[in-house]
Amino acid sequence: MATxxxxxxxxxALPVQSPEIxxxxxxxxxxxxxxxxxxxxxxxxxxxxPRAMNAVNAAMSTAVGHALRELDxxxxxxxxxxxxxxxxxxxxxxxxxxxxxxxVSAPGHPERGFAGLVRxxxxxxxxAAVNGFALGGGxxxxxxxxxxxxxxxxxLGLPEVKRGLVAAAGxxxxxxxxxxxxxxxxxxxxxEPLDAVTALRxxxxxxxxxxxxxxxxxxxxxxxxxxxxxxxVRASKRIMRRSAEYGSDWGPSIWDMNEAEFGEVRRSEDxxxxxxxxxxxxxxxxxxx
Numbered sequence: 307m308a309t310x311x312x313x314x315x316x317x318x319a320l321p322v323q324s325p326e327i328x329x330x331x332x333x334x335x336x337x338x339x340x341x342x343x344x345x346x347x348x349x350x351x352x353x354x355x356p357r358a359m360n361a362v363n364a365a366m367s368t369a370v371g372h373a374l375r376e377l378d379x380x381x382x383x384x385x386x387x388x389x390x391x392x393x394x395x396x397x398x399x400x401x402x403x404x405x406x407x408x409x410v411s412a413p414g415h416p417e418r419g420f421a422g423l424v425r426x427x428x429x430x431x432x433x434a435a436v437n438g439f440a441l442g443g444g445x446x447x448x449x450x451x452x453x454x455x456x457x458x459x460x461x462l463g464l465p466e467v468k469r470g471l472v473a474a475a476g477x478x479x480x481x482x483x484x485x486x487x488x489x490x491x492x493x494x495x496x497x498e499p500l501d502a503v504t505a506l507r508x509x510x511x512x513x514x515x516x517x518x519x520x521x522x523x524x525x526x527x528x529x530x531x532x533x534x535x536x537x538x539v540r541a542s543k544r545i546m547r548r549s550a551e552y553g554s555d556w557g558p559s560i561w562d563m564n565e566a567e568f569g570e571v572r573r574s575e576d577x578x579x580x581x582x583x584x585x586x587x588x589x590x591x592x593x594x595x
Contacts, residue, residue, distance in 0.1 A: 307385055308586075313339075319355050323365075327352055328403065331552075333584070337354065337355075338354055338369060339353075339354055339355055339363065339365035339366035339368075339369045340352065340353055340354050340369035340370045340373060340593070341354050341369075342373040342376060342377075344383070345525060345528075346529070346532070346534040347382065347383060347384040347385065347528075347529070347585075348383070348385050348386070348387060348388075348528040348529060348532060349373065349376070349377045349383045349385070349386045349387070350385070350387045350389065350521070350524060350525070351373045351374070351377075351386055351387065351388050351389075351509070352389055352390065353366060353370070353388070353389070353390040353391060353395070353396055353421075354366075354369075354391045354394025355391070355400075356390075356391040356393070357392075357393040358397070358400060358402075359390075359392070359393070359394035359396075359397035359438075359439055360390040360391065360392070360394050360396045360397060360444075361396070361397045361398060361399060361400040361401070362396065362398065362399050362410050362420065362421045362443055363398055363400040363403045363408075364403070364408065364410055364411060364413065365410055365413060366410075366421065366422070367410060367411050367412040367415075367418070367420070367422040368412040368413070368415070368422060369422070370388075370421050370422035370423050371412050371415055371418045371422030371423070371426060372422075373386075373422075374386065374418075374423060374428050374549055375386045375423065375428050377428060377430055378429060378430060378482075379427045381536075381594055383430070384430060384528075384531065384532035384536055384539070385430060385431050385432075385433065385528040385529075385531050385532050386428070386430060386431070386432045386433070386528075387432075387433045387434075387435050387521070387524045387525060387528050388423070388432060388433070388434050388435065388447065389434075389435035389436075389437055389521050389524070390436075390437055390438065390444075390452060392437040392438075393437075393438045393439070394437070394439040394440070394444075395423070395434075395435075395436045395437050395438050395439060395440040395444050395448075395460065396440055396443060396444035396447055397439055397441075397442070397443070397444060397446075397513050398441065398442035398443030399420070399442075399443050404464065405595045418477035419450075419475060419476070420443055420446060420447075420476070421443065421447055421475075423447055423579045424449075424450045424475045424476040425452055425476070427547075427550060429540040429541070429543055429544055430539070430540060431452045431453065431528075431531055431539065431543055432450070432451040432452050432453075433451060433452065433453045433454065433455065433524045433527055434447065434448040434451040434453070434455070434456075434524075435454075435455050435520045435521045435523075435524035436448060436454060436456040436457060436461055436511070436520065437457050437460070437520045437521065438457060438458075438459070438517070438518060439460070439461070440460055440462055440545075441461060441462065441463045441464075441465055441499060442463075442464065442465060442466060442473070442477075443475055444462075445463055445473075445477060445481075446464075446473060446475040446476045446480075447462060448462060448510075448511070449476055449477060449480040449481060449484060450476055450480070453527065454510070454511040454512055454513075454579065455511065455512060455513045455514075455515060455520055455523045455524045455527065456502050456505060456506075456511045456513070456514055456515075456520070457502065457514070457515065457516065457517035457520045458502050458514055458516055458517065459502070459517060460517075461462060461499040461500065461501055461502070462499065462500045462505050462510060462511075463493055463497070463498065463499030463500055464478070464481065464493060464494050464497065464527065465497040465498075466497065466574045467494070467495065467496075467497045467500065468497040473494065477494070478494060481493065481494060482494075483550070484509070484510055485508040485509060486508065489508055494512065502514045504576050512527070513527075534580075535574075535576040535577075535580060535590070535592050535594075536576070536591050536592060536594040537570075537571050537574050537594060537595070538571050538576065539578055541568075541570065541571045542565045544567060545563070545564055545567050548563055548582075549564075554575050565573050574595060575593050575595050576590075576592050576593060576594065576595070579591060579592065579593070
């Protein structure tokens with residue numbers, strides 16, 4: 307996996323696509339289903355099946371899973387940005403594959419979930435750069451990311467109930483945690499989409515920008531995060547993620563977890579460098595240790 311990556315990944319997916327998506331010509335097999343491109347400390351992971359509106363098949367699930375593993379393991383990478391090639395972000399599961407009885411999950415990696423992402427635990431922040439159609443499985447990818455920048459014409463939603471299905475790749479588990487429960491229930495039970503303005507109003511996304519600015523804005527946000535102390539950023543994400551496992555923020559167990567994470571960061575060289583750089587009125591030089 308090099309400077310411009312051609313990587314290739316599981317899931318009980320959300321097969322919701324419109325008929326016109328089904329009729330797109332097949333993508334040549336030699337094209338990578340997902341590509342990792344390095345922008346300094348940022349890994350830009352592009353879903354790369356534009357002719358199928360980036361519908362998820364096994365090759366894409368494999369590729370995205372490998373790319374996320376590289377992001378997590380490479381100390382030179384601090385933040386990931388997920389976007390789609392062409393005019394769509396992700397149209398969900400590839401119904402042609404499912405109709406033919408072929409899986410859309412990554413062989414050998416059921417633990418990574420739909421698109422190699424929705425159950426794939428990564429300590430480094432993930433930003434969804436939603437450049438177009440993102441209903442069903444596309445929305446579930448967004449829900450699995452930490453931040454989201456969305457184009458003005460994009461829509462999010464879980465229309466599975468309109469097709470006799472359920473949003474089984476995390477949509478029903480995460481939507482009500484990220485927006486008010488009754489708003490989430492309306493979206494999940496009616497199947498009606500949320501436009502970009504509504505998604506922003508309810509805090510489902512961080513920013514709405516013109517379509518041609520989505521990736522650039524996500525990159526600016528990623529670089530801002532990457533400028534912070536890497537150990538502190540990763541610990542902060544872990545604390546927020548793991549806090550959902552506890553029923554209350556008053557119990558001793560959640561505070562034990564919080565203190566353990568804090569202690570690890572507090573003993574790091576970066577924790578000494580931050581105050582020192584502030585006192586010396588200079589930018590910090592993070593070591594990630």
